[in-house]
Amino acid sequence: MSNKTHFNFKKYKRNSVISEDFCTFVQILYNSYAQMRLRHIILFLLMTSFILPIHGLDVPNGNETRYVYSATGEKLSVRYYVAKPNVTRKFGVKPEGSTQEQVMAVSQNDYVLGGKLRLQNGMINHVFFEGGYAKATPVSSITYDFAFFYYNQDHLGNNREVVNASGNVQQITNYYPFGAPYADPKAVKGSALQPYKYNGKELDTMHGLNTYDYGARQYDPILARWDRIDSRCEDFYAVSPYVYANNNPVKFIDPDGNSPLSALIKVAAKQGVKSGIKTYIKKNIEHRLKNYMSKDMLKQFAKDADDVMGALDNSWWETALELVPVAGDIYGGSKFAKQMTTAYNKLQDLENKYIGKIAKSLPDKERKKFIKNMRSKGVADARKDQTKGLPHGGDVKYEKGKGIDGHHSDKVSENPDKMTDPRNIEFMKQEDHIKYHQQYGY
Numbered sequence: 001m002s003n004k005t006h007f008n009f010k011k012y013k014r015n016s017v018i019s020e021d022f023c024t025f026v027q028i029l030y031n032s033y034a035q036m037r038l039r040h041i042i043l044f045l046l047m048t049s050f051i052l053p054i055h056g057l058d059v060p061n062g063n064e065t066r067y068v069y070s071a072t073g074e075k076l077s078v079r080y081y082v083a084k085p086n087v088t089r090k091f092g093v094k095p096e097g098s099t100q101e102q103v104m105a106v107s108q109n110d111y112v113l114g115g116k117l118r119l120q121n122g123m124i125n126h127v128f129f130e131g132g133y134a135k136a137t138p139v140s141s142i143t144y145d146f147a148f149f150y151y152n153q154d155h156l157g158n159n160r161e162v163v164n165a166s167g168n169v170q171q172i173t174n175y176y177p178f179g180a181p182y183a184d185p186k187a188v189k190g191s192a193l194q195p196y197k198y199n200g201k202e203l204d205t206m207h208g209l210n211t212y213d214y215g216a217r218q219y220d221p222i223l224a225r226w227d228r229i230d231s232r233c234e235d236f237y238a239v240s241p242y243v244y245a246n247n248n249p250v251k252f253i254d255p256d257g258n259s260p261l262s263a264l265i266k267v268a269a270k271q272g273v274k275s276g277i278k279t280y281i282k283k284n285i286e287h288r289l290k291n292y293m294s295k296d297m298l299k300q301f302a303k304d305a306d307d308v309m310g311a312l313d314n315s316w317w318e319t320a321l322e323l324v325p326v327a328g329d330i331y332g333g334s335k336f337a338k339q340m341t342t343a344y345n346k347l348q349d350l351e352n353k354y355i356g357k358i359a360k361s362l363p364d365k366e367r368k369k370f371i372k373n374m375r376s377k378g379v380a381d382a383r384k385d386q387t388k389g390l391p392h393g394g395d396v397k398y399e400k401g402k403g404i405d406g407h408h409s410d411k412v413s414e415n416p417d418k419m420t421d422p423r424n425i426e427f428m429k430q431e432d433h434i435k436y437h438q439q440y441g442y
Contacts, residue, residue: 062087063207064098073215075115079108080206126194132162133194149194156253157200162193173197177249179212179221199253216257219244231258281305285351288377288420292358292370301354308346344390348421356417371412374419379406382425394426405433 057065062083068076081098082105110119118126124136124144132150139145149170152161162171171190174182179198182188195203198221201212211218211227218227229241236246245252286305290298355374362370383406386393398404406425410418418424428436 057207057209058089059207060089062089062098062102065207065209075111075213075215077108077110078204079106081106133196135194151196151200153200156249159197159200162190175221178224178244179219179249181221199255214254214257219257224249226257281308281347281350285347285354289351289354289358292362293354294361297354297357297361304350304353308350345423348423352417352421355420359416359419371416371419375408375412378408378418378420378422379425381420382406382422382427385422386427390422392422392425394428396427396429398427403430404428405430407433407436 064081066079070076081103083098083102084104087102107121112119116128123138127134127136132148134146134148136144136146148165149162151159152163154160158175160173161169163169171193172188174187175198197203198212201214203212211220216231224244225242226244230236233241239246245254293301359367359370382392383398386398396404404427407428408419409424409426412419
């Protein structure tokens with residue numbers, strides 16, 4: 001098996017690569033955007049710009065694949081056309097598209113709810129959840145049977161095993177460092193069961209593509225290369241814009257094709273965020289309110305807290321944990337802050353819910369003490385949050401000893417559930433605060 005390669009990244013010229021791989025000829029060309037245009041037996045890849053995903057591909061026997069993405073790059077659907085025999089295409093020539101007479105079969109996958117629901121030809125096919133998926137089998141036009149499967153993953157997020165609801169192993173995939181599966185039959189089982197494998201990404205094998213869809217780019221585990229340059233390549237001058245995970249796939253991963261990060265840091269950070277949220281619930285909510293709760297209310301609180309943790313599922317955990325790119329912000333910039341605000345808001349809403357319940361359940365005398373105590377805690381929380389850079393307290397910055405009060409924007413008498421909510425606090429000068437209440441009451 002020979003392998004002749006020539007790349008010229010500097011001038012982004014078209015370059016052909018011919019290699020003999022298990023008696024299959026492979027040809028790769030690059031367009032003016034330095035995107036891989038031809039690979040394996042692929043005839044033509046349709047691209048719109050160097051930062052957008054593949055629009056479509058064509059192969060010499062007339063088969064076609066067409067992709068539809070949202071404006072933000074989220075894959076919405078993919079349609080596969082299978083050509084009739086004797087239909088051909090020329091290498092390097094953009095096809096006009098197949099006519100109805102040339103197409104033998106068409107199938108389509110649609111990705112709904114951010115990819116958590118996949119439809120195949122209009123019918124539910126897979127429902128994904130953290131740690132696994134449910135495979136749907138249609139019983140009638142409106143009902144389905146669901147079989148549940150679960151992933152066993154390594155520290156890189158690779159799906160090494162898939163087990164069914166009974167715990168029986170249905171799929172085994174072992175990988176070389178850059179993602180190619182072992183060729184040894186003893187190291188593989190049920191390879192066709194499901195396509196989400198290396199890094200948990202979907203492997204698209206239709207029409208000879210054989211790449212993993214990471215969102216921003218497609219990754220070829222045999223070549224260990226992306227299909228286009230890194231959109232942030234100017235931040236990584238020492239690294240080729242085509243290499244995967246900084247050329248160190250054991251230590252680094254690339255969650256969406258945009259920036260590699262340390263897999264070990266990801267695991268540690270994920271556990272750290274979860275631990276932090278549990279601590280927040282324990283210290284900032286439960287400790288503050290438990291003396292006012294009945295045993296039944298405490299039980300319900302524990303259940304609701306678990307529900308909040310469940311709602312903060314993998315879809316935003318993974319996004320929030322773009323913590324330490326190889327070059328860039330320590331906390332992933334505004335994206336991290338935005339996602340953590342999602343967690344903060346859910347936890348504050350949980351506290352508000354129980355503040356309101358308690359306020360309604362207490363006798364008048366105890367209720368007044370409770371409100372006085374909680375009002376002051378809300379102001380104190382707003383002070384802390386403002387010093388941490390959260391947008392609480394309004395335009396006035398709190399300064400100790402400067403005669404600045406915390407004002408509840410929504411009246412506590414009408415909205416007792418918001419008395420400890422820092423998002424409901426606006427700082428103002430004491431004289432302005434007094435005038436406000438003289439005019440509008442308390």
